Structure formats: C-alpha cells, structure tokens
Amino acid sequence: MIRDITIGQYYPAKSILHRLDPRVKxxxxxxxxxxxxxxxxxxxxxxxxxxxxxxxxxxxxPLSYIVKGLKPIIMLLLITVLFNxxxxxxxxxxxxxxxxxxxxxxxxxxxxxxxxxxxxxxGSSLMTFTTTPGELTDGLEDLLKPLNRIKVPVHEVAMxxxxxxxxxxxxxxxxxxxxxxxxxxxxxxxxxxxxxxAKSMIPIxxxxxVSAFRRANDLALAMEAxxxxxxEGRTKMKPLRYHTRDFVTYVVVVVYVIAVFxxxxxxxxxxxxF
Amino acid sequence: MxxxxxxxxxxxxxxxxxxxxxxxTSRAIDGVDIDIRQGQFVAVLGHNGSGKSTFAxxxxxxLVPTAGTVWVDGKDTKAPEELWNVRQTAGMVFQNPDNQIxxxxxxxxxxxxxxxxxxxxxxxxxxxxxxxxxVGMLEYRHHSPNKLSGGQKQRVAIAGVVAxxxxxxxxxxxxxxxxPSGRKEVLKTVQExxxxxxxxxxxxxxxxxxxxxxxxxxxxxxxHVVMEGTPREIFSQVDTLKKYRLDVPQVTILAxxxxxxxxxxxxxxxxxxxLVEALCRSN
Amino acid sequence: MxxxxxxxxxxxxxxxxxxxxxxxxxxxxxxxxxxxGVIGHTGSGKSTLIxxxxxxxxxxxxxxxxNGRNVYEEGYPMKELRSQxxxxxxxxxxxxxxxxxxxxVCFGPKNQGLSPEECKERAMEALKLVGxxxxxxQSSPFELSGGQKRRAAIAxxxxxxxxxxxxxxxxxxxxPKGxxxxxxxxxxxxxxxxxxxxxxxxxMEDIARYADRIIVMDHGKVRYNDTPKHVFTHYMELEKMGxxxxxxxxxxxxxxxxxxxxxxxxxxxxxxxxxxMQALEMKQ
Numbered sequence: 001m002i003r004d005i006t007i008g009q010y011y012p013a014k015s016i017l018h019r020l021d022p023r024v025k026x027x028x029x030x031x032x033x034x035x036x037x038x039x040x041x042x043x044x045x046x047x048x049x050x051x052x053x054x055x056x057x058x059x060x061x062p063l064s065y066i067v068k069g070l071k072p073i074i075m076l077l078l079i080t081v082l083f084n085x086x087x088x089x090x091x092x093x094x095x096x097x098x099x100x101x102x103x104x105x106x107x108x109x110x111x112x113x114x115x116x117x118x119x120x121x122x123g124s125s126l127m128t129f130t131t132t133p134g135e136l137t138d139g140l141e142d143l144l145k146p147l148n149r150i151k152v153p154v155h156e157v158a159m160x161x162x163x164x165x166x167x168x169x170x171x172x173x174x175x176x177x178x179x180x181x182x183x184x185x186x187x188x189x190x191x192x193x194x195x196x197x198a199k200s201m202i203p204i205x206x207x208x209x210v211s212a213f214r215r216a217n218d219l220a221l222a223m224e225a226x227x228x229x230x231x232e233g234r235t236k237m238k239p240l241r242y243h244t245r246d247f248v249t250y251v252v253v254v255v256y257v258i259a260v261f262x263x264x265x266x267x268x269x270x271x272x273x274f
Numbered sequence: 275m276x277x278x279x280x281x282x283x284x285x286x287x288x289x290x291x292x293x294x295x296x297x298x299t300s301r302a303i304d305g306v307d308i309d310i311r312q313g314q315f316v317a318v319l320g321h322n323g324s325g326k327s328t329f330a331x332x333x334x335x336x337l338v339p340t341a342g343t344v345w346v347d348g349k350d351t352k353a354p355e356e357l358w359n360v361r362q363t364a365g366m367v368f369q370n371p372d373n374q375i376x377x378x379x380x381x382x383x384x385x386x387x388x389x390x391x392x393x394x395x396x397x398x399x400x401x402x403x404x405x406x407x408x409v410g411m412l413e414y415r416h417h418s419p420n421k422l423s424g425g426q427k428q429r430v431a432i433a434g435v436v437a438x439x440x441x442x443x444x445x446x447x448x449x450x451x452x453x454p455s456g457r458k459e460v461l462k463t464v465q466e467x468x469x470x471x472x473x474x475x476x477x478x479x480x481x482x483x484x485x486x487x488x489x490x491x492x493x494x495x496x497x498h499v500v501m502e503g504t505p506r507e508i509f510s511q512v513d514t515l516k517k518y519r520l521d522v523p524q525v526t527i528l529a530x531x532x533x534x535x536x537x538x539x540x541x542x543x544x545x546x547x548x549l550v551e552a553l554c555r556s557n
Numbered sequence: 558m559x560x561x562x563x564x565x566x567x568x569x570x571x572x573x574x575x576x577x578x579x580x581x582x583x584x585x586x587x588x589x590x591x592x593x594g595v596i597g598h599t600g601s602g603k604s605t606l607i608x609x610x611x612x613x614x615x616x617x618x619x620x621x622x623x624n625g626r627n628v629y630e631e632g633y634p635m636k637e638l639r640s641q642x643x644x645x646x647x648x649x650x651x652x653x654x655x656x657x658x659x660x661x662v663c664f665g666p667k668n669q670g671l672s673p674e675e676c677k678e679r680a681m682e683a684l685k686l687v688g689x690x691x692x693x694x695q696s697s698p699f700e701l702s703g704g705q706k707r708r709a710a711i712a713x714x715x716x717x718x719x720x721x722x723x724x725x726x727x728x729x730x731x732x733p734k735g736x737x738x739x740x741x742x743x744x745x746x747x748x749x750x751x752x753x754x755x756x757x758x759x760x761m762e763d764i765a766r767y768a769d770r771i772i773v774m775d776h777g778k779v780r781y782n783d784t785p786k787h788v789f790t791h792y793m794e795l796e797k798m799g800x801x802x803x804x805x806x807x808x809x810x811x812x813x814x815x816x817x818x819x820x821x822x823x824x825x826x827x828x829x830x831x832x833x834m835q836a837l838e839m840k841q
Contacts, residue, residue: 010378010418012416132378132379132382133378134377134378134379134382162376162378163376165378166375166376166377166378166419166420169420170372170420174651177646177651178651178652180608180613180646181644181646181649181651181652182652182664183613183639184611184613184639184643184644184646184714185639185652185664185665185668185713185714185717186636186639186640186664186665186668186669186717187664187668188636188668202654203652203654203664206654207651207652207653207654210651210654210699211651214373215370215372215373218368218370218373218374219373219374219376221331221336221368222366222368222373222374222376223376223386224336224361225334225336225361225365225366225368226361226365226376226386226387226390226434226435226438227358227361227362227387227390227391227438228386228390229358229390233392234389234390234392235388235389235392235393235394235395235398236389236395237381237382237385237388237389237395237398237399237402238382238385238395239395321732321733321734321735322702322703322704322731322732322735323702323703423599424599450729450730451729451730453598453599453759454759454799454800454801455598455599455799456599480732480733482733516734519732519733519734519735520732520733520734521733521734521737523804524762524803524804524805524826525804525805525808527826528805528808528826528829528830531826531827531830532830532833532834535830535834537833537834537837546804546807546808546811547811549808550808550811550812550815553812553815553817553833553837554812554815554816554817
C-alpha cells in the first residue's frame with residue numbers, strides 16, 4: 001500500500017544527527033553524493049562504506065527502517081544492474097547465451113553501480129530521516145538566500161516546499177480512499193492495456209485534483225487568517241545558528257571526501273573474488 | 275465599545291456563467307446587525323448555506339462587506355491599514371482540521387502566527403508553550419500533526435490562534451468533521467480558554483448540544499438573522515427551529531412532547547437534570 | 558441471502574513498525590433484509606470491518622461467506638460481490654468526477670457491463686430514490702450544495718442495485734434537516750424494497766431510531782451484537798469505550814432513581830414520552 005513508503009519521511013529520535021544544523025546536513029549530503037562519483041576502486045568503496053555505517057549508527061534510525069525505504073527503488077535498481085551487466089563489454093567473457101554476454105567488466109560495473117545507487121539513496125534519506133521538513137526548508141531558504149539578489153523568490157519557494165511536504169501524506173491517504181471508493185463502484189484499475197489503464201485513472205485523478213484545489217484554497221485562507229503576508233517582517237521561531245558540533249561536522253565531511261578521493265585513486269586494492 | 279459590531283452588513287457573490295462573465299449577484303448576507311460584547315460566548319446557528327460561514331469570514335476580514343460595516347474592536351474591516359490588526363484581534367479556526375495546519379511539527383505550526391506578526395524569537399517560544407498548555411497539547415509539541423486525532427488537530431489549530439493573543443476567537447464549524455469524543459474535546463478546550471483567558475468566543479455550528487452554555491444565540495437563515503436570544507428563549511421554539519432546518523437536543527424534544535401531552539413543564543428545557551426536576555416537582 | 562463472517566482477523570501493514578491488529582476474531586451474521594447499526598469509537602475497527610464486506614480488504618485469516626459461498630475461495634467473482642454489496646464511504650461526494658450528475662451515477666452500472674440505456678434507467682431510478690431533483694441531473698456535480706452532492710454520490714452506489722447497502726457515516730457534516738432527510742430516505746428504501754442496510758454512525762440517537770440490531774466494535778472486537786434496547790442497557794460499558802446511549806436513556810435512568818417507575822430500556826423520544834405518561838398516571 002501507498003502508506004508504506006518511508007523514503008523522505010522524518011524519523012523522530014534524539015541523535016547528534018538530528019541536532020545538527022540543517023544547512024550542515026544539506027551541504028554534507030551534497031558533498032557525500034559527489035564523493036560517491038570520485039572513485040572506482042574497492043578501497044574507495046571501503047572508505048565510503050565505513051563512513052556510511054558510522055553515520056547510520058549515529059543517526060539512531062533502525063537499519064530495517066532504512067532498508068524499507070529502498071523498496072520503491074528496487075525496479076530502478078534492477079534496471080540499472082541489468083543494463084550495466086549486459087551492455088558493458090569489457091574484460092574476460094564470463095558467460096554467453098543467445099544475444100547476452102556477461103563480461104567481467106560488466107559484472108563489476110553492475111555491482112558498483114548498484115552499490116553506488118543504494119549508498120546514494122541511503123545517504124540522502126538519512127538526511128530526511130533526521131531533519132524535519134520545516135528545518136529542511138529553513139536550511140534551504142538560508143543557503144539559497146544569495147539568489148534573492150537576482151530576484152528569485154526564495155522564501156516563497158521554501159514555503160511552498162514545506163507545504164508540499166506536509167500535504168503529501170494527506171494526499172496519499174486520500175488517493176487510497178478514492179481508489180477504494182471507485183473500486184467499490186466496480187472500477188477496474190488493474191486489467192486492460194496501457195490506454196485502458198490510463199483511462200481508468202480518470203475517476204481517481206479528477207476527484208484528487210478537485211480535493212487538492214479545495215485544500216489549497218482552505219489552506220490559503222487559514223494562512224491569511226493567521227496574518228501571513230510573505231517573508232517581509234517575519235521573525236523565526238527556530239532561527240538557524242551554527243554550533244561547535246556543526247563546524248566539527250563540516251571538517252569531518254571534508255576530511256572524508258579528501259580521504260575517499262585519495263584512497264580511492266591511489267591505494268589500488270583489486271581483490272577480485274573471481 | 276463592543277468587540278464585534280456589524281451594521282446593515284450585506285455580502286453579495288457574483289454569479290458567473292461558463293465563460294466567467296458576471297450574470298448576476300446572489301446575496302449570502304442580507305442586512306445583518308449584530309453586537310457582541312467583550313468576553314461573551316456567542317453562538318451562530320444555521321443550516322448549510324444559511325450564510326453563517328460567510329458571516330464568520332467577515333469577522334477577520336477574509337471577506338469585506340459589499341455594503342454596511344463590520345467593526346472589530348472599533349476597527350473598520352474595510353480599512354486596508356487595519357487588516358493585520360483586525361486579523362490579530364479576531365483569530366479564526368476553520369472546519370477542516372487538516373487544511374489549516376501549516377507546520378509539519380505541532381509546535382512549529384503554533385509558532386506560525388506569531389512569526390507572521392514579527393514577534394521576537396524568545397517570546398514566540400513562550401507563547402507557543404503557553405498556548406499548547408492552554409489547549410492541553412503540550413506533550414504533543416514534537417509530534418507530526420498527521421498522526422493526531424481530529425479533535426487533537428483542532429486543539430492545535432486553536433492553540434495556533436491563541437498564540438496570536440487575540441481578543442476574540444471565531445470558530446467556524448470546528449466540530450463538523452469530528453466524532454463525538456473529538457467534539458467534546460474541542461468544546462471543553464474552548465470553555466476553558468474562555469474562563470482562563472477571558473476571550474470572546476463566537477461559535478458557528480449546527481450542533482445544538484454545543485450551544486446550551488452560550489450567552490446569546492443568533493439563528494441565521496437565507497442571510498438574515500431570524501432569531502436571537504438566550505439558549506432558553508431559542509430552544510423553547512422547537513417548531514420554529516425545525517422550520518429553519520435545525521434541531522434541538524433530545525431532552526428538549528421530549529419536554530416539548532410531554533408538554534403537548536398536557537404535562538406542566540416549562541418551555542426551553544436544555545439539560546436532562548432540568549427535565550427530571552420538573553417532572554418530580556410538578557407531579 | 559446473508560453475509561457471514563467467521564473468525565475474521567485483519568492486520569494492517571503486517572511485519573512493519575506500523576503493524577496494527579485491526580480486527581480480532583470477528584464472528585457475525587447479517588441476514589437478508591436487516592437494518593444493522595454499527596457503532597464504535599474512531600479506530601475501533603468499524604471502517605475496517607465494513608471494507609471486508611465487499612472484499613475491498615481481504616482478511617488476514619478467517620472466512621467470509623456471501624450466500625453460503627466463501628468469497629476467499631480461488632476464483633470467486635469479486636466484481637459480482639462488489640455489485641451485490643454497495644459501499645458508501647464517508648464523505649462520498651469526494652468521489653464524484655464526471656461532467657454531470659447523470660453520467661457520474663452511470664459509472665457503477667457501466668462498470669457492471671450494462672448497456673447505455675440500462676445504465677441511464679438505473680441512474681434515473683437511483684436519483685429518484687435519493688430525492689435529487691430532476692433539474693440537477695445535467696448539472697456538474699461540483700456545482701451542487703453539500704447535501705445534494707451527498708445524494709448524488711449515494712445514488713451512484715444505489716444505481717448498481719446492490720442487495721446490501723453499507724453506509725459509513727452518511728450524514729457527517731450535514732445539517733440536522735439534511736441528516737433526517739437522508740436517513741429517512743434510506744429507511745423507507747429499506748422498508749419498501751427489503752434492501753439490507755448496514756449503517757455506521759456516531760449518532761446513538763440515529764442508530765436507536767432506525768436499526769433493528771446494533772453491533773458494537775471496540776479495539777477490533779465485537780463487544781455487543783444485540784437489539785438497541787439490550788445494547789443501550791450497557792450504557793456504562795459503552796461510555797468506557799468512548800460511546801454513549803441516547804440522551805433519553807439517561808433521562809429514564811435518572812427518573813427511575815428519583816422514584817418514578819419507568820422502564821429504563823427506552824431509546825427513542827416517543828417511547829420515553831409514553832413511558833413517562835404511563836408512570837405518572839399510575840402514580841395518581
């Protein structure tokens with residue numbers, strides 16, 4: 001069911017990661033994502049794995065919860081692995097049948113791509129697990145502040161994001177309800193070809209859009225009633241302030257990136273199992 | 275000075291055809307005069323489409339009158355320079371608990387109003403804590419609103435308004451989407467606020483059980499105020515209320531029925547204790 | 558024609574952090590032509606229960622018999638079950654989607670594979686049953702008032718000509734008159750055509766007035782399954798479950814305490830008035 005999706009959901013806990021400044025987490029996540037593309041050797045993966053394990057332990061988010069977040073990307077993962085497996089022609093041929101050829105290079109690339117993708121997802125979901133959507137948008141708003149000068153409405157965009165985040169679970173639940181209601185009226189959502197299936201989505205999408213607009217209208221009224229008038233003259237309940245732990249984190253992350261780059265490049269560790 | 279005063283309030287919606295051209299107007303509110311004193315608990319009753327919600331939206335300048343005037347704490351709601359003052363003075367709680375919570379964490383939502391008012395950070399925290407305490411939701415401050423029950427969500431919405439320190443709270447059918455225990459929760463909260471903070475409460479509803487403690491009731495129909503008085507005065511007119519698509523509590527119906535059968539029972543009985551007492555005394 | 562539930566268990570999101578045992582060993586029978594009320598606190602499992610009746614949810618264990626046949630059997634025609642057991646969700650107007658009311662009400666019959674003429678005939682019939690005026694048949698459902706939308710949505714289910722009609726809080730958010738009108742129409746439909754009705758409601762007064770039998774759900778279990786009179790004598794237990802009895806039941810208890818010899822298993826205003834008059838006459 002739709003409600004089982006955990007990716008992007010905040011996981012309440014009291015960990016050092018939860019307490020970090022959202023700006024630190026945003027920048028660090030970005031650096032971490034870039035770092036995953038800086039190496040191509042086992043030694044690099046070892047460093048990255050070590051780092052990720054430490055972060056997971058520190059976050060106090062249960063591993064099973066993190067793994068569950070990977071469920072929605074299984075298809076994507078499979079496709080990536082298959083493409084790399086069959087389309088990369090490099091090194092010894094390991095197997096060959098009909099039009100498919102698996103080479104050593106292909107296998108290595110496939111495995112590495114899969115690992116990279118999984119690390120990428122885990123890394124970024126750790127950020128959303130440990131940061132409330134409110135903090136996240138605050139962080140983004142602050143980081144993107146320079147764009148204000150070139151007339152980008154940063155506050156408005158951040159506000160829109162945080163509202164979107166708040167309403168995603170509500171709209172998911174609503175989708176579930178509308179689907180059930182239409183199935184109860186005999187709607188067939190599963191059989192038929194692509195066009196028929198797309199057509200059978202209309203009874204779900206129309207009510208969903210109507211409801212989304214109704215909610216948007218209600219929410220706009222509620223915000224105005226509470227004196228919302230844009231970012232001007234607005235104070236913050238939780239203003240962002242850097243603490244020592246945030247500077248330490250920056251240092252640790254930069255050290256990690258350098259380490260992964262150097263070790264991944266210059267410490268060759270080719271232990272092939274095959 | 276009255277906290278809320280309206281004079282010949284009229285509001286017209288523009289009717290549009292399919293191309294969006296105005297084809298005519300329809301009056302949602304038609305000449306309403308209401309005075310509400312500071313600290314009162316006033317209820318506005320009416321069936322769906324009677325104009326009661328449109329009226330409520332005038333009290334914090336979400337809508338402005340087509341004709342006539344609304345004063346909130348002496349400020350004309352039509353005056354653009356008073357807009358934020360009016361909205362801060364008369365806070366508003368809406369029907370749908372989901373569609374009025376902006377924050378993704380309870381305390382952040384309660385802080386939203388004070389943030390907009392430009393209240394200094396330290397004071398926001400103080401206000402948030404106080405308001406959450408006032409509605410009995412302090413222990414949920416770090417929760418996501420999505421995980422709360424309907425009644426709890428409405429209490430958070432009330433706290434969000436209380437944190438703006440209004441003189442008057444307008445509740446527009448706050449219980450219509452709640453189950454009975456959620457309804458009780460919300461009403462109890464409102465009652466407590468009234469006694470603790472002396473705020474004026476204006477409750478828009480079509481549940482009669484909720485208004486028996488009101489100081490004054492207005493009944494609306496077709497944009498007019500058709501009845502006004504104390505709960506006892508209003509509830510003694512069972513048949514008139516039914517004409518306006520409304521209802522009275524079961525005990526009032528029973529008392530009315532017994533009176534029709536010839537028993538000597540006073541009109542406008544609101545609580546079961548009153549009926550029991552009347553029956554035991556008179557017979 | 559009956560629905561029979563045997564040892565039904567239902568567990569949400571089994572094996573995850575959100576696991577919830579929503580129904581626990583539910584055994585029930587709903588006979589042909591009954592008017593059954595279902596009450597329970599929010600989260601008591603009543604919504605989960607009714608979604609089992611037309612196969613929207615499949616029990617984690619147990620069996621559900623419709624007309625003696627187990628619907629969990631391999632190859633049971635679920636679509637057939639869904640057209641026999643019509644389910645009206647809470648706030649059903651949010652499922653309206655077509656350009657006009659008539660086409661929307663035709664959606665159910667169309668899914669049953671009926672011809673356009675037949676669909677229209679059934680839609681007309683259903684719209685008449687719910688009392689929606691003919692001038693609205695061609696209007697967009699989004700232009701109707703709340704009460705009219707609600708009627709159109711209920712017609713959308715009735716047009717499938719179900720044998721059993723399940724309604725989850727059909728009057729939520731309506732004003733008192735609208736509430737009485739909709740329930741009145743359902744009750745008269747029940748009387749006139751022998752339609753089996755299962756009504757979920759928070760209003761004890763409404764349930765007491767219309768239902769022949771009440772099922773009380775609490776924490777996923779069936780606590781009571783009896784006539785309104787019997788169920789409401791347990792008003793103290795009901796209160797512990799976050800429920801209550803109709804106000805008149807309390808009045809009768811109070812009167813009895815004050816020495817008036819009335820019976821206390823009274824659930825409607827008329828009965829209460831009769832009882833009080835009788836007791837007072839006896840006293841004199």
